[in-house]
Amino acid sequence: MLSDAETLVRCESFSSDLAAVARSAGVVGILGTRLLGAAPERIVIAGVSHLRWSFGVPKVLLVGHHDTVWPMGSIRNRPWSVAGGRARGPGVLDMKAGLVQMFHALASLPSPEGVCVIVNGDEEVGSTTSRRLIEESTAGCAAAFVLEASADDEGALKTARKGTSRYEIVVHGKAAHAGQEPEKGVNATIEAAHQVLSVAGLGASAAAAADGGPLGAATITPTLLSAGSARNTVPALARLTVDVRAPSAQAQETIDVLVRGMTPRIPGARLEVRGGGQRPPMGQESSAALFALASRIAAEQGQEPLRGVAVGGASDANYTAAMGCPTLDGLGAVGAGAHADSEYVDVTRMVPRARLLAELIARTRR
Structure with missing residues (x-):
């Protein structure tokens, strides 16, 4: 498994x-071909490469992604390494070790019959080209297991996720x-400054107007800001x-109404919400x-009791769950530091995690 993880990590x-x-x-x-005994269907949408394996009539959907947030050349500064029980390298936790665990888990079963596997290439940028592929693949499935990393370094599964909206x-x-x-x-620029403060103040209004839900209050955060064209010109445009x-x-619908209802403060200014x-x-x-x-399977296998947590980040699990397919996320590698220089995988947890997934597949595809 470590050798396979190294191969994936070294391919940026x-x-x-x-x-x-x-x-x-x-x-x-x-x-995947080596471990599953079958080549995938390669699906290229808008130039993005996705993979799908389908065995028989799928009852279980396994979802992962092979793209990462790490710019090309990152492997030179963060080379693959294994030391002290930790594997490191760009994308090892999010989520190349998770892909390895997924393939080995499925390969450990007598047959992959009844399973569909999707490995998409644009999850980190919103799965814009693969969303429909993922949603269509949930049809007839009794369960979707998403191989994103655990919620923390203790292996917590992700049992709920916030929805995401992006505005300009x-x-x-x-x-x-x-x-x-x-x-x-x-x-x-001055109008944009007013709008930054307005956006920052919307969070409390949204939380008061919407159902709290299991994840607590919604968050509304101003992030990127740009304005102006020259140092000696009153800016005509800001974003x-x-x-x-x-x-x-x-909550998502309430926030949408609030954002689209924002009004300019300076006479003559106009807002366009995208x-x-x-x-x-x-x-x-x-x-x-x-x-x-x-949790029952983990106990039967002698593993530590599982914890489930709700998280603010989104993944392809949001799409499968929205299609009405029961979904469990965070079944991938255990570690910490996703998207950061400290990213690592606890190699001692890779085999137990694969065994847990294998048994989950076996019991839900019946």
Whole structure:
């Protein structure tokens, strides 16, 4: 398993580099073919390479991704290594070790019959090209298991996820010479500053208006900000990006109304709101029965008691759950530091985690 993880990690697959993602799909395909005894269907959508294996009539859907957030060349500064029971390298936790565990778990069963496997190449950027593929593959399935990393370094499973929305607020002003006649302009930078503070104040309103849900309050965060075209010109244009995490569909809809209802403060300024909902929330009810089953299996296998937690991040589990397919996430590698220089996988947990998944597959595909 470590050798396979090393192979995947050494093949870099930054989401924005489609050629790298294509090479990675080839490497993942070879690994899956070796372990599953069948080549995948390679699906390229808008230049993004995805893989699918389907055996018989699927009752269980396994979902993973092979793209990472790490820019090409990261392997030089963060080379693959195993020391002190920890494997390191770009993307090892999110989620190349999880893919290895998935393939080995399925290969350990007498047959892969009744299982569909999807490994997509754009999860880190929202699964924009693979969403429909994932949603269509839930049809007829009794369970979806998502191989994202555990919620913490103790191996907690992810039993609920917030939904995500992304907005861009475009501020339209009016340009003018900043030295000679600034009074004739409409300063988009100043208007954007007002909107940043307005966005920051929406969180409390959204939390009060929406059902709290198992994840607590929604978060509404101003992130990217840009404005202006020259140092001596009153800015005519500014852009503000807003990140939203919502615990329920109701909260997501309420926030959408609030964001789209924002109004300019400066006379002559105009706001244009782009974007909206992306991933729907994954409620606790989607995972309850599967988490209970996983807990029983872990006890039978002599593993430590499982914990389930709700998290603010989103994944492809949001899509499978929204399709009405019971979903359990966080079944991949155990470790910490995803997307950070400290990223690592606890190698002692890889085999037990694969055994847990194998038994989950066996019991839910019947």
